[in-house]
Amino acid sequence: MPLIEARGLTKVYRLGRVDVPALRGIDLEVHEGEYVAITGPSGSGKSTLMHILGCLDSPTSGSYRLDGRDVSGLRGRALAHVRNRKVGFVFQTFNLMPRMTTDENVALPLQYRGGISRRARLRRARALLERLGLGERIGHRPDELSGGELQRVAVARALIGEPAILLIDEPTGNLDSKAGAEVLKTFREVHDAGNTIVLVTHDPNVAAEAARTIRLVDGEVAA
Amino acid sequence: MAERRAWAAWSEWGDLALDALREIRAHKLRSVLTLFGIVFGVASVVSMTSLSSALEDMAYDELQRMGMPRTFRLVDRGPRSDVSRAEELRHVGLSLGDIDALTRLRGVAATFGRNFAGRQLASTELDQRVIPIVGVDAAYLRFRNWPIVRGRELAPLDIMNASRVAVIGEELVKPFFGSAEPIGRTIQLDGVRFRVIGVVAPIELELVPADFSFLARRIYVPYTYVTRYYRGRRRVDDVMLKVADDFDFPKVMLAGATLLRQRHRGSEDFEIENEAADLASDLAMADNVLAGWSIVLFTIAGVTLIVGGVGLFSVLLISVRERVREIGIRMALGADGPDIRRLFLVESMILALLGAVLGVAGGTGLVMVTEAIAAGFGRDFFVPVHLPGAVAAVLFALVVGVVFGWYPASRAARLNPIEAIREL
Numbered sequence: 001m002p003l004i005e006a007r008g009l010t011k012v013y014r015l016g017r018v019d020v021p022a023l024r025g026i027d028l029e030v031h032e033g034e035y036v037a038i039t040g041p042s043g044s045g046k047s048t049l050m051h052i053l054g055c056l057d058s059p060t061s062g063s064y065r066l067d068g069r070d071v072s073g074l075r076g077r078a079l080a081h082v083r084n085r086k087v088g089f090v091f092q093t094f095n096l097m098p099r100m101t102t103d104e105n106v107a108l109p110l111q112y113r114g115g116i117s118r119r120a121r122l123r124r125a126r127a128l129l130e131r132l133g134l135g136e137r138i139g140h141r142p143d144e145l146s147g148g149e150l151q152r153v154a155v156a157r158a159l160i161g162e163p164a165i166l167l168i169d170e171p172t173g174n175l176d177s178k179a180g181a182e183v184l185k186t187f188r189e190v191h192d193a194g195n196t197i198v199l200v201t202h203d204p205n206v207a208a209e210a211a212r213t214i215r216l217v218d219g220e221v222a223a
Numbered sequence: 224m225a226e227r228r229a230w231a232a233w234s235e236w237g238d239l240a241l242d243a244l245r246e247i248r249a250h251k252l253r254s255v256l257t258l259f260g261i262v263f264g265v266a267s268v269v270s271m272t273s274l275s276s277a278l279e280d281m282a283y284d285e286l287q288r289m290g291m292p293r294t295f296r297l298v299d300r301g302p303r304s305d306v307s308r309a310e311e312l313r314h315v316g317l318s319l320g321d322i323d324a325l326t327r328l329r330g331v332a333a334t335f336g337r338n339f340a341g342r343q344l345a346s347t348e349l350d351q352r353v354i355p356i357v358g359v360d361a362a363y364l365r366f367r368n369w370p371i372v373r374g375r376e377l378a379p380l381d382i383m384n385a386s387r388v389a390v391i392g393e394e395l396v397k398p399f400f401g402s403a404e405p406i407g408r409t410i411q412l413d414g415v416r417f418r419v420i421g422v423v424a425p426i427e428l429e430l431v432p433a434d435f436s437f438l439a440r441r442i443y444v445p446y447t448y449v450t451r452y453y454r455g456r457r458r459v460d461d462v463m464l465k466v467a468d469d470f471d472f473p474k475v476m477l478a479g480a481t482l483l484r485q486r487h488r489g490s491e492d493f494e495i496e497n498e499a500a501d502l503a504s505d506l507a508m509a510d511n512v513l514a515g516w517s518i519v520l521f522t523i524a525g526v527t528l529i530v531g532g533v534g535l536f537s538v539l540l541i542s543v544r545e546r547v548r549e550i551g552i553r554m555a556l557g558a559d560g561p562d563i564r565r566l567f568l569v570e571s572m573i574l575a576l577l578g579a580v581l582g583v584a585g586g587t588g589l590v591m592v593t594e595a596i597a598a599g600f601g602r603d604f605f606v607p608v609h610l611p612g613a614v615a616a617v618l619f620a621l622v623v624g625v626v627f628g629w630y631p632a633s634r635a636a637r638l639n640p641i642e643a644i645r646e647l
């Protein structure tokens with residue numbers, strides 16, 4: 001059974017009176033342990049697809065099964081719970097909390113899982129940061145970190161809840177080549193540890209890391 | 224298991240409080256400004272309830288001071304025009320013998336006879352004027368808490384002998400004796416020479432709206448003298464009875480009336496006056512006035528608190544707008560609507576609570592300033608902080624925090640995560 005099973009996903013944005021179709025019927029399957037890259041020109045719907053796969057948004061039509069459960073009809077709270085348990089999302093701009101330390105940032109998803117004490121959450125976050133080679137950065141605030149470090153803290157935060165899938169939008173878009181290489185190494189390690197990764201990228205070098213590449217054009221999967 | 228869940232719930236509130244405190248610390252000035260209304264509201268509730276309850280206590284004390292608990296009076300009805308001639312003939316009147324009998328009655332701790340001699344000409348070398356003369360019993364002035372400021376008051380011997388001694392009101396000292404010592408001097412009352420033995424001052428009341436200054440414009444002489452020399456028939460106007468502490472007040476009152484009726488051969492020529500009951504109703508009235516005041520003060524304080532709540536409301540709205548992105552991130556990480564609402568509600572409540580704590584401190588300060596000012600005027604005005612008022616103010620501030628935090632928090636909770644994050 002595939003981890004991600006999307007059939008005929010569409011997303012139509014409404015801009016005033018006009019409908020803007022961002023996705024026009026996407027079929028997609030991702031199996032456990034895969035490393036998939038999504039590429040495509042700007043405006044082709046990559047981010048839109050990622051948001052739907054990450055349960056941040058719901059599709060206008062089509063079905064989406066995540067880890068065996070149909071989530072395309074879920075809204076609000078139910079979707080929030082799926083996000084918390086099944087999805088690790090890494091944003092293009094990292095989106096770390098500026099006033100929290102790295103470990104507090106990483107521990108944040110566990111706060112919304114409930115039932116885990118703050119102390120236990122922070123312990124887990126620190127262990128994960130150590131594992132990703134960020135032990136030195138524990139207790140620092142985001143503005144004290146380099147771009148590559150920020151990206152890896154964001155990855156740690158996505159991984160802390162042991163999600164079924166890691167979704168990464170434009171991981172190297174905001175990084176120089178050295179930091180980009182560093183981050184790719186981290187992805188490789190995370191993938192080798194058994195995690196399933198879907199990432200969006202413009203960069204052929206990044207896409208080359210993945211075992212499979214899906215190309216989007218105008219909201220459709222190009223052949 | 225349930226215990227575990229309860230603990231988890233508490234620790235969640237702890238997390239929320241931590242988040243809120245972090246946010247408040249990041250905007251110290253704004254937070255403090257937001258709190259002004261609530262601080263003022265709570266401070267005014269605390270100081271006003273403290274002051275009004277202190278005033279209430281003082282008024283109560285005053286009434287207690289002038290009040291004569293467990294006393295009643297038997298008053299001669301006097302000749303009346305509205306009764307038949309036959310009834311009028313049966314009028315016996317209070318006598319010194321009646322007072323003796325009442326004094327021996329079980330349960331009566333003391334009796335005080337009284338006789339009004341009416342307005343008489345009083346004169347010394349310095350002045351002469353018409354003054355009300357009242358015949359009273361021994362120790363009566365002290366019993367009524369009327370302060371003897373000089374000399375002594377009437378003693379049992381004075382009453383027994385119907386001595387020609389007088390206690391004069393304080394206001395009469397100057398006109399009759401100038402600046403000389405009045406004690407031991409002579410004053411003529413209706414042509415009879417009396418020796419001045421004491422001076423009585425008016426009872427001082429600050430809060431109870433009653434004027435007792437007339438006490439200082441009268442002359443007090445033994446009631447037995449008045450009975451003997453101003454009244455042909457040896458009658459007494461009234462007698463006050465003090466009921467002993469371990470006796471039932473209404474029973475003794477009834478026994479006193481029964482005894483008098485028997486001695487008057489069944490004639491109902493006297494009335495029972497219960498001044499204590501009248502005073503109790505005065506006290507209730509004073510309480511009402513103060514309660515009215517409290518309502519006014521509470522309303523003012525409540526309005527201030529609500530204005531404070533409006534301040535809190537607008538700052539929270541700003542805060543929600545500023546933190547849209549943060550809200551989106553939290554939602555992306557799995558926070559649901561209620562999580563976000565709680566985040567802002569807790570911030571609102573903590574702000575309100577902070578304001579309430581500062582307000583209680585401020586109110587206590589105001590009360591202390593009032594005490595200091597009173598002390599400056601030489602008044603001993605002890606104002607304890609009114610605990611129920613403080614507790615009510617803090618609770619009300621919390622309610623204000625929840626009520627005015629609800630809308631901004633709900634607005635935050637309704638945000639759509641994607642729109643909230645909107646990668647630029």
Ligand SMILES: Nc1ncnc2c1ncn2[C@@H]1O[C@H](COP(=O)(O)OP(=O)(O)OP(=O)(O)O)[C@@H](O)[C@H]1O
Nearest residue numbers: 013014015020022041042043044045046047048049
């Ligand atoms: N919230 C929105 N409202 C209206 N239109 C939107 C919205 N989000 C995206 N779109 C439109 O949907 C289409 C797909 O956008 P999307 O952001 O998914 O593209 P993308 O492939 O991620 O592009 P990029 O490489 O520039 O990030 C675009 O035409 C975009 O203008």
Ligand SMILES: [Mg+2]
Nearest residue numbers: 046047048169
């Ligand atoms: Mg995009």
